[in-house]
Structure formats: structure tokens, C-alpha cells
Amino acid sequence: MSRFILIFAIFAITAGCNDCRYYAKEFKKRQFIIIVQKKYIHDYKQTAFEGLDLDGKKALLDEVGFWNLYDMVEVGDTLRKELGTADIKVFRKDTSLVCHWECSSGPVE
Numbered sequence: 001m002s003r004f005i006l007i008f009a010i011f012a013i014t015a016g017c018n019d020c021r022y023y024a025k026e027f028k029k030r031q032f033i034i035i036v037q038k039k040y041i042h043d044y045k046q047t048a049f050e051g052l053d054l055d056g057k058k059a060l061l062d063e064v065g066f067w068n069l070y071d072m073v074e075v076g077d078t079l080r081k082e083l084g085t086a087d088i089k090v091f092r093k094d095t096s097l098v099c100h101w102e103c104s105s106g107p108v109e
Helices: 001-025
Strands: 032-042 045-053 059-060 078-081 087-091 096-100
Touching: 032 059
Parallel strands: none
Antiparallel strands: 032 045, 032 078, 045 059, 078 087, 087 096
16 A cells, blocks of 8 residues: 555656646746736735736736745836746846746756
């Protein structure tokens, strides 16, 4: 019985990492610039940022791979995501920060 639990646990951890890395790979295909007007946490753990893009249209960033982004971002900051990377850059008047997509096994390159 304990052998079954160990094998199941290893499978679950591996599958979870693969799912996370798959979503990060898909996220790399996106690009955006959002000026943050509102930030909040929903579903008890998932963060969301609402704002405007450069054309003045409403924009939403609602991703699960950025665990520490919520604490880094303030209303008025600009979030920038470039094609081919899983990083989000945070720009303020006097500071710029980079937040990396995180899976349970660490940052995604």
C-alpha cells in the first residue's frame, strides 16, 4: 500500500510540474502592456490585475504562475510582458522590477 502511495505522489508531482510548464509555454506566446487600476485576490489564492492597455481598452491579467507579483505591484504601475519570455516587468516612476513565472520546481526560463 505504501508503495502505491509513493508512486501516486511522484506521478502527481510530475504531472503538476508538466501542467505548470505547459501553461508557462503558452504564456510566452502573449504580449501586453497594462496600466494597473485595480488589484485583487479571488478564489482564495489567484491574483488579478485590472487596468488599461495603451489603446485605453480594459485589460485583465489573471494568471496563476506569479506568486509574488501581487505584493510587488501597486495601483498606477505598468505591467509589460514581451513575446518569448515568461517574465513580467513592473515599471514605476522610480523603479523597475522583474517577476518570473514560478512552478513548484522553480522559475521557468
